[in-house]
Amino acid sequence: MSAGTRKIDVTVTDVVEVNELVKRFRFERSDGGEMPTFSGGAHTVVEMRDGDVTRLNPYSLMSDPRDRRAFTISVRRDEAGRGGSLYMHRQVRIGDRMVLSYPVNLFALDLRAKKHLMIAGGIGITPFLAQIKQLSATGGRFELHYSVRTAALGSYAGELAGRFPANVHVYHDDQSQVIDLARLLDGQPLGTHLYVCGPKGMIDWVIRTATDHGWPAEAVHYEEFLAPQSGKPFEVTLASTGRVITVGEHQSMLEALEAAGVDAPYLCRGGACGQCETDVVRHEGHFIHRDHWLTDDQKTCGKKIMPCVSRFEGKSLVIDR
Amino acid sequence: MTRFQFPKSIASRPVYGRLTARPGSAHLMVADAEGAEALLDLAAAAPGLMERAHVIYLPKTTGATYARRLETLSPAQLYIGPSYPAAEPRLRKALSDAHMGLQVYLAGTEGLMGQAMREAIEAGIPAGAIQTEHRGSVARRMQCVHCKGITEDVTTDPFVCAHCGLNLFVRDHYSRRMAAFQGVCIDAEDPGDVPPSKELYS
Ligand code: FES
Numbered sequence: 166m167s168a169g170t171r172k173i174d175v176t177v178t179d180v181v182e183v184n185e186l187v188k189r190f191r192f193e194r195s196d197g198g199e200m201p202t203f204s205g206g207a208h209t210v211v212e213m214r215d216g217d218v219t220r221l222n223p224y225s226l227m228s229d230p231r232d233r234r235a236f237t238i239s240v241r242r243d244e245a246g247r248g249g250s251l252y253m254h255r256q257v258r259i260g261d262r263m264v265l266s267y268p269v270n271l272f273a274l275d276l277r278a279k280k281h282l283m284i285a286g287g288i289g290i291t292p293f294l295a296q297i298k299q300l301s302a303t304g305g306r307f308e309l310h311y312s313v314r315t316a317a318l319g320s321y322a323g324e325l326a327g328r329f330p331a332n333v334h335v336y337h338d339d340q341s342q343v344i345d346l347a348r349l350l351d352g353q354p355l356g357t358h359l360y361v362c363g364p365k366g367m368i369d370w371v372i373r374t375a376t377d378h379g380w381p382a383e384a385v386h387y388e389e390f391l392a393p394q395s396g397k398p399f400e401v402t403l404a405s406t407g408r409v410i411t412v413g414e415h416q417s418m419l420e421a422l423e424a425a426g427v428d429a430p431y432l433c434r435g436g437a438c439g440q441c442e443t444d445v446v447r448h449e450g451h452f453i454h455r456d457h458w459l460t461d462d463q464k465t466c467g468k469k470i471m472p473c474v475s476r477f478e479g480k481s482l483v484i485d486r
Numbered sequence: 487m488t489r490f491q492f493p494k495s496i497a498s499r500p501v502y503g504r505l506t507a508r509p510g511s512a513h514l515m516v517a518d519a520e521g522a523e524a525l526l527d528l529a530a531a532a533p534g535l536m537e538r539a540h541v542i543y544l545p546k547t548t549g550a551t552y553a554r555r556l557e558t559l560s561p562a563q564l565y566i567g568p569s570y571p572a573a574e575p576r577l578r579k580a581l582s583d584a585h586m587g588l589q590v591y592l593a594g595t596e597g598l599m600g601q602a603m604r605e606a607i608e609a610g611i612p613a614g615a616i617q618t619e620h621r622g623s624v625a626r627r628m629q630c631v632h633c634k635g636i637t638e639d640v641t642t643d644p645f646v647c648a649h650c651g652l653n654l655f656v657r658d659h660y661s662r663r664m665a666a667f668q669g670v671c672i673d674a675e676d677p678g679d680v681p682p683s684k685e686l687y688s
Contacts (some may be wrong), residue, residue, distance in 0.1 A: 356610015379510030
């Protein structure tokens with residue numbers, strides 16, 4: 166069922182504080198074997214066993230895709246989140262055993278592009294780190310425009326700018342430096358593909374501006390993982406067995422299904438991939454759809470839900486599981 | 487009649503739409519013969535578009551009929567040429583000088599649209615972002631699958647390969663890379679057993 170979610174047992178072999186907000190983790194296979202290959206833009210789902218809660222959070226792989234020794238991720242601490250990043254920051258130590266999923270890429274480079282134009286905001290830099298390693302090894306042409314809050318919080322900005330001075334442009338919010346997007350987009354040679362990863366506002370701004378400037382949708386790529394949001398607890402009934410499962414306040418519906426031993430499909434756990442799409446058999450109440458997958462029509466017709474990020478409020482919900 | 491509704495066919499067969507103005511920093515239009523009508527309609531529907539348009543037009547057998555009318559639209563650049571091969575270097579140059587935001591509009595016969603589309607894709611524009619509108623002749627550009635020679639403006643099925651002389655059956659199987667439909671020998675089993683040739687879509 167959970168296609169693409171084969172697991173790898175790993176050991177944490179390095180934890181580095183990148184700056185005040187970001188920590189980097191390195192994972193190697195516990196059995197000493199090689200990690201699977203991946204392509205720049207791929208993510209892994211990290212299993213976190215925090216007491217009796219299991220969290221599964223996706224993180225972009227930032228290491229060199231050709232390096233089979235280890236996977237590396239960077240995690241930004243999110244005080245307001247549901248606790249996954251805090252767990253990584255506070256609990257995870259060198260030598261810990263953890264479980265990662267095989268890599269999945271929902272943000273791949275289009276290798277037909279003549280040039281890759283990358284726009285990153287904050288921790289959105291991580292998939293680009295792997296993509297840049299991939300492109301620099303294969304002679305691909307790229308340009309990165311990276312927006313950070315301050316120089317001190319600009320994860321990897323110094324390294325990137327030092328290594329690729331002609332390709333990397335860093336913008337500091339605290340110095341009121343902003344990406345001149347309209348000009349940047351108009352000046353790109355034909356065949357350029359655009360990639361954006363960062364906060365929602367930035368992604369929307371880039372997509373909207375590109376559309377207004379005549380960029381084809383096929384040449385605009387973005388990645389936004391939505392973290393599931395807390396909400397009122399609700400109950401969901403499985404049509405196959407009639408079993409009733411309660412989704413807790415700080416749990417996603419997918420997590421509740423998993424905790425109840427239901428093998429529900431997923432890939433991204435962030436409302437982007439479509440893998441967890443679930444048919445609604447009956448419902449009385451209303452959906453809080455938060456995914457990027459269902460069309461507006463599908464969202465209003467009430468026949469589908471993406472349990473990784475979406476919730477329900479009301480009397481009853483029966484799903485086809 | 488310059489519009490023709492092609493019957494539904496295999497997935498390989500290109501389908502065409504109607505040109506509509508899209509936002510963009512520059513507009514490149516390539517048309518042949520009656521394809522000019524699609525550009526005239528486009529210009530009428532989107533005033534101001536022609537000021538930023540580069541038009542490459544091949545009148546073929548239509549003489550001055552449409553060429554005059556295109557001139558009156560005063561596009562930013564207008565090239566009127568005798569054939570696709572004559573216009574191709576200009577098309578390539580326009581594409582290699584272009585930036586993202588360029589919109590491409592193709593109109594006229596399948597052979598012209600297919601070849602111009604191949605250049606645009608080669609230049610890096612995703613196929614789905616290139617607009618096309620069929621007008622005029624249903625003639626096809628055919629590749630002989632046996633000798634690989636191209637026969638232009640094929641209007642009958644079967645037809646005789648202009649290169650190797652085989653009798654070829656007109657297929658809907660299309661190659662984007664060749665910008666041509668595939669022609670397959672129709673009398674390979676019984677040489678000389680060739681059905682009478684008829685007009686395409688007649
Ligand atoms: S798991 Fe990807 S959309 Fe839900």
